[in-house]
Amino acid sequence: MKTLKPLNGNQSIAEAARQIDPDVIAAYPITPSTAVVETIAQFKADGLITGEFVCPESEHSAMSVCIGAAAAGGRVMTATSSQGLALMWEMLYIAAGLRLPIVAAIANRALSAPINIHGDHSDTMGARDSGWIQIYSENCQEAYDNFIQAFRIAEHPDVRTPVLVGFDGFIISHSTEIVEVEDDEEVRQFVGEYLPLYPLLDTSRRFTVGPIDFTDYYFEHKRNQIEGIENSPRIIEQVGQEFGQRFGRYYGFIDAYRLEDAELAIVVMGSAAGTCKDAIDELREEGLKIGLLKPRVFRPFPHEIIAKALKDKLAVAVLDRSSSPGAFGAPLFNEIRSALYDYEKRPKIINYIYGLGGRDIKIEHFKEAAQNLVKIATTGRIDSYVGYLNLRE
Amino acid sequence: MKKETWRELTIGTINLNAGNSVVNLTGTWRSGRKPEFRPEHCIHCFFCWLYCPHFAIKVEGEKIAGINYDYCTGCGLCAEECPTKEKAIVMVPEEIKLAERRK
Numbered sequence: 001m002k003t004l005k006p007l008n009g010n011q012s013i014a015e016a017a018r019q020i021d022p023d024v025i026a027a028y029p030i031t032p033s034t035a036v037v038e039t040i041a042q043f044k045a046d047g048l049i050t051g052e053f054v055c056p057e058s059e060h061s062a063m064s065v066c067i068g069a070a071a072a073g074g075r076v077m078t079a080t081s082s083q084g085l086a087l088m089w090e091m092l093y094i095a096a097g098l099r100l101p102i103v104a105a106i107a108n109r110a111l112s113a114p115i116n117i118h119g120d121h122s123d124t125m126g127a128r129d130s131g132w133i134q135i136y137s138e139n140c141q142e143a144y145d146n147f148i149q150a151f152r153i154a155e156h157p158d159v160r161t162p163v164l165v166g167f168d169g170f171i172i173s174h175s176t177e178i179v180e181v182e183d184d185e186e187v188r189q190f191v192g193e194y195l196p197l198y199p200l201l202d203t204s205r206r207f208t209v210g211p212i213d214f215t216d217y218y219f220e221h222k223r224n225q226i227e228g229i230e231n232s233p234r235i236i237e238q239v240g241q242e243f244g245q246r247f248g249r250y251y252g253f254i255d256a257y258r259l260e261d262a263e264l265a266i267v268v269m270g271s272a273a274g275t276c277k278d279a280i281d282e283l284r285e286e287g288l289k290i291g292l293l294k295p296r297v298f299r300p301f302p303h304e305i306i307a308k309a310l311k312d313k314l315a316v317a318v319l320d321r322s323s324s325p326g327a328f329g330a331p332l333f334n335e336i337r338s339a340l341y342d343y344e345k346r347p348k349i350i351n352y353i354y355g356l357g358g359r360d361i362k363i364e365h366f367k368e369a370a371q372n373l374v375k376i377a378t379t380g381r382i383d384s385y386v387g388y389l390n391l392r393e
Numbered sequence: 394m395k396k397e398t399w400r401e402l403t404i405g406t407i408n409l410n411a412g413n414s415v416v417n418l419t420g421t422w423r424s425g426r427k428p429e430f431r432p433e434h435c436i437h438c439f440f441c442w443l444y445c446p447h448f449a450i451k452v453e454g455e456k457i458a459g460i461n462y463d464y465c466t467g468c469g470l471c472a473e474e475c476p477t478k479e480k481a482i483v484m485v486p487e488e489i490k491l492a493e494r495r496k
Contacts, residue, residue, distance in 0.1 A: 099404050198407045205409075207411050209405070211408050216396060220399040221399070221406050224399045224400070
């Protein structure tokens with residue numbers, strides 16, 4: 001039976017981890033995801049989980065433990081943020097290259113310098129080409145739901161690719177909400193038993209994991225790896241539907257809010273989508289035909305779904321909670337603009353960078369973006385492709 | 394040997410043909426010097442065998458029997474680790490014969 005519990009984002013992840021009870025949990029605590037690791041450590045001390053809990057000397061080692069444990073045949077998870085994810089960098093690529101279905105909970109946080117512990121997407125956006133599937137959450141409930149689904153997606157035989165679940169640091173990780181926590185047994189049944197393909201602990205077969213490739217094989221192995229994430233959309237869709245059938249909350253690639261008949265659209269990922277919905281309601285009341293598109297999955301990028309949802313709009317503002325210095329706009333903007341290229345009829349599209357280092361984004365800032373969209377839709381002219389919201393100019 | 398396409402490869406870089414390094418003659422990496430075995434000084438302590446990164450120390454019965462030059466890269470670890478006063482393995486200059494190497 002499902003229960004309603006007051007949980008913050010970190011506790012929601014820890015609660016899901018307790019229910020799934022992975023074979024190995026290896027993590028090095030870092031703000032703002034510390035409480036994920038701390039709560040799991042408490043569960044372990046209280047005998048509520050049976051998995052091995054390993055606390056190594058760094059995040060690089062934590063991901064290394066995950067890789068070793070996953071190669072051995074275990075179901076494995078970790079949690080980290082910001083510099084911690086950055087320190088895992090080389091191991092992230094190895095986890096993906098070895099097709100190990102590790103699941104990581106990332107309380108999104110800004111990267112140094114300057115040092116800052118608050119929420120933005122710089123950490124996971126920095127890992128966007130590492131080969132990991134990336135799912136972003138809007139609130140504690142989504143963090144909990146996404147984390148449970150992540151195991152099913154990662155472990156599917158056609159995918160076998162690591163998954164990270166992002167949830168905004170502090171805004172989600174430390175804010176308490178009423179979360180629908182599903183029955184332990186139901187969650188276990190949903191996640192199911194994990195069957196590793198080539199566990200190193202199986203000594204009946206001889207094989208090598210992670211051998212060196214020279215110019216004659218590296219390219220083929222990378223292409224072979226890409227196939228896993230290319231196969232994943234079908235599985236992400238299927239898992240989201242099954243989750244909905246069992247628990248009543250359905251998941252897809254995007255969340256569209258009052259978008260169908262909208263002429264203007266705002267695209268935003270993560271916790272800011274909640275605020276944006278309120279802004280959309282107010283703007284609608286003011287007579288503006290505007291809607292929200294919230295991507296849930298960033299890797300694999302659902303380019304067709306997003307393009308179809310946006311192609312008939314007049315003007316679109318894509319909001320990124322990270323910057324890509326020197327690039328033409330930030331990551332989400334790049335992807336969406338590119339996705340719309342093949343459509344003859346397509347909207348004017350601009351980029352806003354917002355919320356770096358935990359800077360607030362309020363209803364008034366969404367309205368500021370909306371006013372600019374009105375101007376662009378009316379005049380057909382774009383003054384600046386990349387703007388900044390709530391920044392002192 | 395026909396090389397697999399990306400579709401034919403096993404997932405996650407797994408190589409099911411374990412031990413296939415036997416066809417890779419790492420001895421072709423050797424340049425300029427090689428270890429020479431001097432059995433009269435050998436006490437059969439197996440240090441060379443233990444330290445050799447390429448399993449290039451030959452063993453017959455329970456005794457060190459020389460160097461397998463097909464796999465010896467000439468790194469010199471065996472000579473360095475040899476503990477006898479008069480070394481049982483010494484590094485000596487080796488002329489590289491490209492024509493032979495390509496065989």
